[in-house]
Amino acid sequence: MSEQDNSMTNSALNVLNRTRIVMVHTSHSGNIGSAARAMKTMGLHHLVLVEPKQFPSEEATALSSGATDILERAVVTDTLEEAVADCDFVIGASARSRNLPWPLVNPREMATKVLALPEDAKVALVVGRERSGLTNEELARCHVHVNIPANPDYSSLNVASAVQVLCYELRMSAIASQEQEKPEWGVEWDQPLAKGKQLEGLFDHWEKVLVDIEFLDPNNPRHLMTKLRRFVLRALPDEVEANILRGMLSHIDKKLRRN
Known part of the structure; x- marks a missing residue:
């Protein structure tokens, strides 16, 4: 632990400890090593790799520079x-605008939102393929998208560099939070946030019911489920809120079976 880490409060360190970096389908193992180095310099420790092309690898180890x-x-x-x-909260890195608008923040705003979450909320920062x-579909699994406002004339940002920027902003916000009041989302949570697995179950169930009542045409779904x-x-x-919605869907299922 660095001297700066020693000076950080447990609350500030907690933000870094409960945040993971998720790298999706990384082609170049060196980027995994460089991302690990970027994470460690900013005090993050949890790395998840979704179907990397090659891992573990000597190149990743070499470019991690001790991480x-x-x-x-x-x-x-x-x-x-x-x-x-x-x-509980998933942030997807997006380098371009999408046809369907989604809540979009810059890295500093992203960090502010993370700091405002309940202190036990688990956070994922998701970055995608190099090219x-x-x-x-992957971005639709995220609560918000984060875009790094790079030079529009040359916005090609290496995936490990993107990880460095996001981790830096999160660390700086964590340090600043020690001297500021906690930002608010406008509500006080009385229950734990719904986790990704619970929400995916809700969406799957919701889609099935909408097909069963012929509100959703599976052959022409358009953007209904995404919206x-x-x-x-x-x-x-x-x-609890997610369970209420799931319970409503289960009741509709029962009514459909009776008829």
């Missing part, structure tokens, strides 16, 4: 859904 403990503890998953299943970033995702994720529901 081998991050690589040794890294978790490898088959899907993004697995990687964020136990997370194409995250798919629309419902955006609506629910923007509301940041807690576990």
Whole structure:
């Protein structure tokens, strides 16, 4: 632990400790090592890799420049859904605008939102492929998108460099929070936030019911489920609220079976 880490309060360190970096389908193992180095310099320790092309690798170890403990503890998953299943708040890095608008923040605003979450909320910062970033489907699993306002004439940002920027802003906000009042989302939570796995179950159930009542045409779904995702994720529901919605869907299921 650095001298600066020693000077940080437990609350500020907690923000860094409960935030994971998720790298999706990384092609170049050197980027994994460089990202691990970026994380460690900013005090983050949890790395999750979704179907990396090659890991572990000597190149990743070499470019980590001593952050081998991050690589040794890294978790490898088959899907993004697995990687964020136990997370309460998921942020997807997006380098370009999407056809369907989504809550979009810059890295500093992203850090402010993370600091305003309940102190036990698990956070995932998700970065995508080197060439194409995250798919629309992957971004739809995120509560908000974060965009680094790079030079528009040359906005090509290496994935490890993006990790460095995001981790830096989170660390600086954590340090600043020691001398400021905690920012507010406008509500006080009385229940834990709904985790990724619970929300995915809700969305799957919701889609099934909408197909059963012929409100959703599976052959021509358009953006219906994506917009419902955006609506629910923007509301940041807690576990009880998500269970209420799931219970309503179960009741509709029962009524449909009776008829």
